[in-house]
Amino acid sequence: MSNLMDFSYFPGCSLATTAAESNLSMMKSSRILGFNLIELKDWNCCGSSSAGTLCKNLALAMATRNLSLAPPGRPLVAMCPRCLHYLRSAQNCLRNDAETRSKLEEQFNRPLNPDLEIVHFMEVLVRYGLDRLHDKARRSLKGLRFVPYYGCTLARPPRLAREKYFQGEMENILVALGAEPVTTALSNRCCGSFLSATDPQMVTPLVNKIIESAVAARADCLVTACAMCQLNLEIRGTTSNRLPVFHFSEVLALALGAEDYEAWFVRHIVDPRPLVEKLAKAA
Amino acid sequence: MVPPQGALAPAIKPDIDIARLDRSLADEVMVRSGTNLKACYQCRACGNGCPFVQAMDYTPNQVLRLLQFGLREQALTCQTIWVCVGCHTCSSQCPMGIDLAAVMDTLRLLAVEEGVAIGRPNILDFHEEVLRSLEKYGRAHKLGIMLRHKLATKSWFQDLDVGLKMLAKRKLDLWPSKVQDIKEINDLFTCYWRKAL
Numbered sequence: 478m479s480n481l482m483d484f485s486y487f488p489g490c491s492l493a494t495t496a497a498e499s500n501l502s503m504m505k506s507s508r509i510l511g512f513n514l515i516e517l518k519d520w521n522c523c524g525s526s527s528a529g530t531l532c533k534n535l536a537l538a539m540a541t542r543n544l545s546l547a548p549p550g551r552p553l554v555a556m557c558p559r560c561l562h563y564l565r566s567a568q569n570c571l572r573n574d575a576e577t578r579s580k581l582e583e584q585f586n587r588p589l590n591p592d593l594e595i596v597h598f599m600e601v602l603v604r605y606g607l608d609r610l611h612d613k614a615r616r617s618l619k620g621l622r623f624v625p626y627y628g629c630t631l632a633r634p635p636r637l638a639r640e641k642y643f644q645g646e647m648e649n650i651l652v653a654l655g656a657e658p659v660t661t662a663l664s665n666r667c668c669g670s671f672l673s674a675t676d677p678q679m680v681t682p683l684v685n686k687i688i689e690s691a692v693a694a695r696a697d698c699l700v701t702a703c704a705m706c707q708l709n710l711e712i713r714g715t716t717s718n719r720l721p722v723f724h725f726s727e728v729l730a731l732a733l734g735a736e737d738y739e740a741w742f743v744r745h746i747v748d749p750r751p752l753v754e755k756l757a758k759a760a
Numbered sequence: 761m762v763p764p765q766g767a768l769a770p771a772i773k774p775d776i777d778i779a780r781l782d783r784s785l786a787d788e789v790m791v792r793s794g795t796n797l798k799a800c801y802q803c804r805a806c807g808n809g810c811p812f813v814q815a816m817d818y819t820p821n822q823v824l825r826l827l828q829f830g831l832r833e834q835a836l837t838c839q840t841i842w843v844c845v846g847c848h849t850c851s852s853q854c855p856m857g858i859d860l861a862a863v864m865d866t867l868r869l870l871a872v873e874e875g876v877a878i879g880r881p882n883i884l885d886f887h888e889e890v891l892r893s894l895e896k897y898g899r900a901h902k903l904g905i906m907l908r909h910k911l912a913t914k915s916w917f918q919d920l921d922v923g924l925k926m927l928a929k930r931k932l933d934l935w936p937s938k939v940q941d942i943k944e945i946n947d948l949f950t951c952y953w954r955k956a957l
Contacts, residue, residue, distance in 0.1 A: 490899045490900040490902075490937070493899065493937050494901075494902060494931075494932075494933045494937055495902055495926075495931045495932070495933075496931075519939055519940050519941055520939075521894075521898040521899060521939045521945055522894050522898065522899045522900050524894075525890065525894075525900065526845070526846060526887070527886070527887040527888075527890035527891055527894070528890075528891060528894065529865065530865075530868050530869070530872075530884075530887045531869075531872055531887055531888070531891060531951070532869075532951040533869065534950075534951065535891075535948055535949065535951055538948040539894070539945075539948060542944065542945075542948070584947070585944065629846075629847035629848060629849065630847075630848075633847070633848040633849075633851075633852055634846075634848050634851075634861075635848065635851050635852065635857075635859050635862075666811060666849075667811050667812075667845065667847035667849060669811075669845070670845035670846075670847065671845060671883075671886060671887075672812070672843070672845060672883075674886055674905075674906060674909065675880075675882050675883050675885075675886045675909070675913075676815070676843075676882070676883075677918065677919060677922070679812065679814075679815045679843075683811050683812075708931070712922050712925070712926065713922075743929070744929050744930060744931060745929070746925060746929060
């Protein structure tokens with residue numbers, strides 16, 4: 478039997494480049510917890526909204542190529558909610574359409590397993606056990622008031638309504654590590670997605686509203702489940718009172734005692750280091 | 761929230777000619793999107809919740825109305841379908857369980873397939889730049905996408921400060937991350953619109 482801590486891992490374009498700090502901190506956390514994340518060999522972009530907008534067949538084929546690279550016997554883990562969504566949508570489609578499945582199997586010359594389990598990294602943590610996670614905490618998050626910012630994709634798309642529901646997992650995990658959730662801010666308001674690239678003037682007011690709601694709720698920071706949300710909240714915010722915006726994996730790795738956070742935080746536009754120092758002093 | 765004036769009163773009111781209505785449009789979109797848009801009774805929950813409604817020419821419920829009325833051209837050429845990013849706020853708020861985001865998805869595909877005038881050409885251009893990058897590298901190279909997009913839409917200076925900040929923070933990689941078996945990727949790009957890219 479294969480090791481229960483072994484996982485196939487799909488980074489996706491954001492975590493491989495713009496959000497490398499999310500990838501680094503997630504790998505760090507995984508090493509501390511003993512998860513063996515094995516990157517899919519020669520993975521490609523999940524297709525993202527652009528393939529979905531211009532050609533459904535292309536979107537399905539791009540996501541499916543990744544599924545065809547996943548070896549049997551271990552779940553496939555993704556961190557980016559959009560990647561997760563497109564991989565799962567493809568999986569749904571392949572499960573219900575045997576004809577398309579065998580056509581794509583032929584094209585890639587690799588088998589497709591319709592029962593391959595595709596999970597978010599948070600789900601891996603919840604399965605590991607919140608008690609065990611609590612025991613692994615090495616740095617206090619006591620007093621850290623965070624807004625769990627899920628964005629729009631992790632829990633909402635109705636096409637996957639019968640799938641695993643992730644709402645609340647971020648709070649459960651970070652509360653187990655000692656942080657304090659602020660649930661009265663705009664946790665699920667869309668960050669503007671790709672409009673940030675095409676129509677930034679449209680996105681800035683949305684992002685400001687999200688950040689202002691967090692300030693009004695007296696939060697210290699926002700913690701995002703999605704790398705694109707993190708980027709949009711950082712680059713499009715223009716409010717005078719800026720809050721640090723963490724990737725979920727960064728806060729996790731901090732709590733687990735990671736010391737190499739300097740490399741992640743220099744990549745932030747709003748420097749989170751003063752907040753981290755304040756926490757250290759309070760502890 | 762009061763929708764902006766522009767959203768409630770589009771500059772060009774649809775000119776309804778009963779003889780020219782496309783009666784099969786609603787059914788066509790229903791089949792392709794897999795959602796029952798005929799159940800809409802115009803409660804406007806979707807339009808009131810949409811974070812982007814200010815930038816739309818029709819609210820989402822008005823788009824459904826265009827479909828119900830068979831106003832094909834108006835539905836396929838409107839800006840709303842391009843402004844929608846698929847955040848599914850509307851879909852989750854609809855009391856009739858209509859997946860409006862899936863409708864918008866379908867309308868964008870129809871607009872591209874039929875080659876109609878695109879409501880927001882800059883957004884289509886962005887998607888095309890992303891696909892160019894995907895075809896070339898198998899992964900999205902953000903710097904390349906943004907440079908080409910800014911060039912195509914002649915908006916070099918719009919985001920210069922943000923771009924420089926991202927470069928300084930090393931958030932924009934100069935070189936793309938690539939798939940090795942690029943032939944396998946290229947073979948996927950067989951769509952009919954490929955030549956237009």
